[in-house]
Amino acid sequence: MTGAGSGGGGGRGTDGGDERTFAALPPAAGRAFAETWWGRAWLKALEDTALDSQQLKKGRRQAREGAVGAVSVRPGRITAVVRDRDGTAQRSDVLLQQLSAEEWDRFLDMAVERAGHIAALLDRDMPPHLVEDAAGAGVELLPGIGDLEPECACDAWDLCPHTAALCYQVARLLDKDPFVLLLMRGRGERQLLDELQVRSARAARTRQTPAEGADGELYGATTEEPEGVRADEAFGARNILPPLPPPPPVPEEPGLPPSLDTEAEPPPGIDADALEFLAADAASRALRLLREALSSGHERQPLDVELTPGQDAVRLAASSCDPLIAVRLAGGTGRQRAELELAVDAWRHGGTAALAVLEDEWHPEPEVLARAKADLAEAWEGGERPQLRAGAAARWTVVGADTQLRYGRDGRWWPYRRIGSRWAPAGPPAPDPASALAGVGPEA
Incomplete structure (x- = not known):
């Protein structure tokens, strides 16, 4: 003890x-x-x-x-x-x-x-x-x-x-x-x-020990050599084998995609400009994935969730500064240009989770809603709590102000501000509503 x-x-x-x-x-x-x-x-x-x-x-x-x-x-x-x-x-x-x-x-x-x-x-x-x-x-x-x-x-x-x-x-x-x-x-x-x-060692011995059948034959014995090199042999040759070369350095910038601006016309149905844009995006993502794979603790990180076409279009728009690209992505996904701009703003604050808070009409289960209300009740303990008006889909609007709090499926709070007739993301998420609301900066 x-x-x-x-x-x-x-x-x-x-x-x-x-x-x-x-x-x-x-x-x-x-x-x-x-x-x-x-x-x-x-x-x-x-x-x-x-x-x-x-x-x-x-x-x-x-x-x-x-x-x-x-x-x-x-x-x-x-x-x-x-x-x-x-x-x-x-x-x-x-x-x-x-x-x-x-x-x-x-x-x-x-x-x-x-x-x-x-x-x-x-x-x-x-x-x-x-x-x-x-x-x-x-x-x-x-x-x-x-x-x-x-x-x-x-x-x-x-x-x-x-x-x-x-x-x-x-x-x-x-x-x-x-x-x-x-x-x-x-x-x-x-x-x-x-x-x-102890149990692992016992299970290993059980798998390796052959069993004797009624006819006297041994069953379960393995005659094939195990794959790989014995550890003692590899250790004995450590001073003989040449060392492995160091890995090549990670490039500072993604490589340039091939140019499709040639004298020959592209085949029917092929959009050369779109292909060049997608190739550049693929190179940029490949570099990001390489850096993440070499970072400490990467093996414990969850796998990226595969994006839907609509989510990937928002990601592409967020990574591009070309207004023509934004126009084409808006048209391709059935969004108005203003709607895409809001989606891009949300994406830059938190990826797929932020996009879901913007676009999904989520009605949480009673126990999840109760947890959110408890967060609201506790967040301003010892401070001045703003007056909040509950709305649909886990959203609370600050009375007398053009600000709003939204509760996401990830258990975080997302701040919003009314701009014209639309609610727009106003900052990154926070684990509690008071911090999220405090992060809303002045109107631009």
């Missing part, structure tokens, strides 16, 4: 085998408690379980103000001391049922069969398919309604502000390290990795 941890907030915490202790985190004003999908699932279990939303709101405020002390995480329980505004302190615990030995066996067997799950956990990631595969094996990793059981020295019979504040703070820890959840379920990181290593 360990005492109170040391080090910065959000770190991995001190590790005492079956217990980890995380130093008190700094106040979380102006940011969401959970940004990962599993962190939000933890908060959903908390909010779905609570019978009194006012207790949740008070706990959320205490967590934002930094009232939660060092957090101790051990199998089946999280603990912290939470201070009220008058300085009194309450020891608060939240219990979560541990997985049984049989459930851990099923989880570990599933993880060994899917090496990508182990790699994701080591990268401090918990992809949805890991949780889905675990559920398929009969193991529920994330808590559901009623799974979080509060205990507090304030003698509240249900969830109180102190235990709520503890849960909100733990969501921040889960965001950084999903092994925190696995420890609550009964296994620490070191123990898990040791057990996975």
